[in-house]
Amino acid sequence: MVFVDDLGMELILNGLIALTLFYLGVRTYFRYRASGNDKALNELKSSAPLIGVFGFIVLLMGTFGEIAWPLMPGTPGAKYNILFYDPTMLFGIALVSFALSLAYNLKTQYVGLYSMVAGAVTIYYGVVGYNLGMTQAPIALLLLYVAFGGAGIFTFPATLLIDKMLSPKVLPSGVAEKKEIGIPASTLMVAANVQRVAGEVKYRVGIASNFTLALFLVFLIGAAVLSFYIGLNAIPSHLANVP
Numbered sequence: 001m002v003f004v005d006d007l008g009m010e011l012i013l014n015g016l017i018a019l020t021l022f023y024l025g026v027r028t029y030f031r032y033r034a035s036g037n038d039k040a041l042n043e044l045k046s047s048a049p050l051i052g053v054f055g056f057i058v059l060l061m062g063t064f065g066e067i068a069w070p071l072m073p074g075t076p077g078a079k080y081n082i083l084f085y086d087p088t089m090l091f092g093i094a095l096v097s098f099a100l101s102l103a104y105n106l107k108t109q110y111v112g113l114y115s116m117v118a119g120a121v122t123i124y125y126g127v128v129g130y131n132l133g134m135t136q137a138p139i140a141l142l143l144l145y146v147a148f149g150g151a152g153i154f155t156f157p158a159t160l161l162i163d164k165m166l167s168p169k170v171l172p173s174g175v176a177e178k179k180e181i182g183i184p185a186s187t188l189m190v191a192a193n194v195q196r197v198a199g200e201v202k203y204r205v206g207i208a209s210n211f212t213l214a215l216f217l218v219f220l221i222g223a224a225v226l227s228f229y230i231g232l233n234a235i236p237s238h239l240a241n242v243p
Contacts, residue, residue: 010061010088011231017054017095018151018224020047025158025217032165041166048102055095062088083129087145090118094152112159119152137230144226150219157212 024047032040065085097111126145130138 006061006065007084008231008235010058010084011227011234013054013057013061014091014148015224015227015231017051017058018148018220018227020050020054021151022217022220022224025213025220029213037166044162044166045102048099051095052099052103055092055097055099057092058088059092059096061085062092080134083125083134087118087122087125087148090121091148094118094155107163108159109156109163112156115152115155115159119149119155121149122152123149137233140226140230144223144230147219147223147226151216151223154212154216154219157209158216161209161213 024043028040028043031043062085065081066089094111094115097114098108100106101108101111122145126142126149129135129145130142135141
């Protein structure tokens with residue numbers, strides 16, 4: 001079997017995905033703050049096709065690396081399918097699932113829970129790869145895996161917040177029912193964690209939620225920068241020599 005070296009492509013693609021998700025997170029957050037649920041939901045849903053395509057490609061590359069890695073056991077590079085393509089499979093599953101959740105108006109927190117576990121596993125792979133010195137730049141490898149793993153971990157609280165913000169019933173539990181029997185909703189909302197903007201009631205994002213989202217975005221932009229840096233540096237040597 002001919003050796004297929006797609007590491008450069010994988011790194012550049014991962015950088016593009018991380019950058020896209022960072023941009024999506026920033027735009028969705030500020031759209032929500034300025035215009036409320038509908039604009040933020042439209043922003044998220046408009047990204048579903050691209051995220052789905054990204055996820056399909058990543059999942060395809062991961063599957064190929066898992067089942068058709070051409071280097072025989074005992075040869076240099078034979079073990080790298082474990083280091084590179086196990087996390088790739090996990091990443092592709094998360095992207096496809098998130099895109100489908102957005103497209104079909106499903107809760108995203110289940111994808112977030114999966115991503116949190118997958119992110120922790122990714123960090124573990126990075127630590128093991130670093131301890132074994134499996135690349136010529138072990139520190140860059142560790143930082144890359146920590147960045148993607150951290151983004152995965154903070155995906156869970158981010159998706160919990162998405163589900164709260166974009167829920168069609170943002171009023172506290174019981175408000176709708178009590179309103180039907182004559183109790184004004186405005187009275188019941190005095191102590192509620194909601195606010196009204198442009199005639200629309202929406203969930204108020206607190207300090208803790210803002211901090212969580214900020215960490216999520218920091219990990220994403222870090223993952224994008226590291227992916228581009230490692231990928232662009234790897235391409236010349238990979239073009240000149242087979243790993």
